[in-house]
Amino acid sequence: MSWHVGGPTDEVDLDVLLSGTIAWPGADRVRAIFAAARGGPSRQLVVGLGGKLVGYGHCLTAPLSEGGRAGVHVFVAPSARGQGIGRSLWQQLLAVARSAAVAGVQTVADVEDRRSCSIAAAHGLIEGPVRRESMLELALLSDTAIEQAVRPVSDAGVSLVLFDSGSEEAWRRLYEGFLPLHGSTPDGVAGREPPPYETWRSGFSEPWQVLVARRGKTTVGMTMAFVRKDLASRVVTFFTGVAAAERGKGIATALKAEHARLMRDAGWQHLSTWNMEGNLPILAANSKLGFVTITRAVPLTFDFEASDR
Numbered sequence: 001m002s003w004h005v006g007g008p009t010d011e012v013d014l015d016v017l018l019s020g021t022i023a024w025p026g027a028d029r030v031r032a033i034f035a036a037a038r039g040g041p042s043r044q045l046v047v048g049l050g051g052k053l054v055g056y057g058h059c060l061t062a063p064l065s066e067g068g069r070a071g072v073h074v075f076v077a078p079s080a081r082g083q084g085i086g087r088s089l090w091q092q093l094l095a096v097a098r099s100a101a102v103a104g105v106q107t108v109a110d111v112e113d114r115r116s117c118s119i120a121a122a123h124g125l126i127e128g129p130v131r132r133e134s135m136l137e138l139a140l141l142s143d144t145a146i147e148q149a150v151r152p153v154s155d156a157g158v159s160l161v162l163f164d165s166g167s168e169e170a171w172r173r174l175y176e177g178f179l180p181l182h183g184s185t186p187d188g189v190a191g192r193e194p195p196p197y198e199t200w201r202s203g204f205s206e207p208w209q210v211l212v213a214r215r216g217k218t219t220v221g222m223t224m225a226f227v228r229k230d231l232a233s234r235v236v237t238f239f240t241g242v243a244a245a246e247r248g249k250g251i252a253t254a255l256k257a258e259h260a261r262l263m264r265d266a267g268w269q270h271l272s273t274w275n276m277e278g279n280l281p282i283l284a285a286n287s288k289l290g291f292v293t294i295t296r297a298v299p300l301t302f303d304f305e306a307s308d309r
């Protein structure tokens with residue numbers, strides 16, 4: 001049977017194909033990201049075989065990943081592997097990236113998935129620093145642990161409040177505050193671009209999603225989470241950041257503890273998050289609250305020769 005490659009349609013349920021695969025942020029987020037990238041070279045491809053969706057790939061050239069690379073995602077359903085579908089997707093996506101004159105491409109694989117890692121190595125991709133996905137079972141988070149995290153911070157004059165604003169102007173100010181914090185993550189330092197305002201903003205429709213830390217009128221930290229349509233019981237923390245001058249005072253731990261309490265009380269069961277293995281402060285905050293590692297992922301990069309660009 002022959003397979004064919006095309007662009008995705010709204011009917012295509014990418015979450016069914018891709019849910020549970022490494023670093024898939026959910027079809028909703030991907031749709032918003034590609035809507036913002038419309039008009040540029042970014043591409044999404046789906047592969048059909050015998051009327052079934054068996055493969056997906058994308059190349060995102062804005063915003064750029066670390067090192068000025070395009071973000072690439074390639075997935076082939078286990079039942080359709082070994083027929084050259086992955087190779088075809090890879091070649092087409094690489095051509096998209098080349099046409100965009102980026103430094104190279106970045107994708108990601110499960111550290112345990114040695115088959116995918118060795119295919120990547122055979123295609124010239126190089127492994128980078130590992131990041132991990134951690135999960136907290138919210139029912140296991142005790143009120144005492146929350147109190148221990150929150151009390152010292154509130155005693156020190158920092159309040160934790162939901163960012164529940166109807167004002168677009170206030171959201172823009174929050175985004176302005178988010179940008180330097182994003183820039184100081186290990187990924188940001190390595191050149192990962194932040195999501196554009198519209199993509200970032202489109203992820204927040206419920207008042208409980210963003211919790212900020214304030215000293216007086218100044219926002220000194222923030223944590224923000226998304227719902228995943230494909231993971232019904234789970235909320236995903238997308239970002240936590242604290243102003244440089246306020247770090248090391250327990251504010252991130254307090255923000256995460258209080259946010260977890262709000263989610264637990266609202267009936268959510270699991271909270272997950274991705275972090276670089278070298279980002280010790282956030283891993284320490286997570287482990288204090290009882291997060292456990294569920295996935296370890298390795299970024300795979302492929303850089304073009306300067307003459308190729």
Ligand SMILES: CC(C)(COP(=O)(O)OP(=O)(O)OC[C@H]1O[C@@H](n2cnc3c(N)ncnc32)[C@H](O)[C@@H]1OP(=O)(O)O)[C@@H](O)C(=O)NCCC(=O)NCCS
Pocket residue numbers: 181182184185186238239240241242243246247248249250251252253254275279280281282284285288
């Ligand atoms: C990561 C970040 C949010 C931590 O904020 P913070 O308010 O300083 O964190 P806390 O004060 O709650 O400290 C958390 C833990 O990290 C530990 N820690 C702080 N700095 C550390 C360091 N350099 N190395 C190892 N551990 C460190 C603290 O001791 C604390 O652990 P403990 O409670 O067991 O003592 C902050 O550094 C930041 O904004 N970084 C940039 C954004 C980022 O990388 N966010 C995470 C990815 S989304």
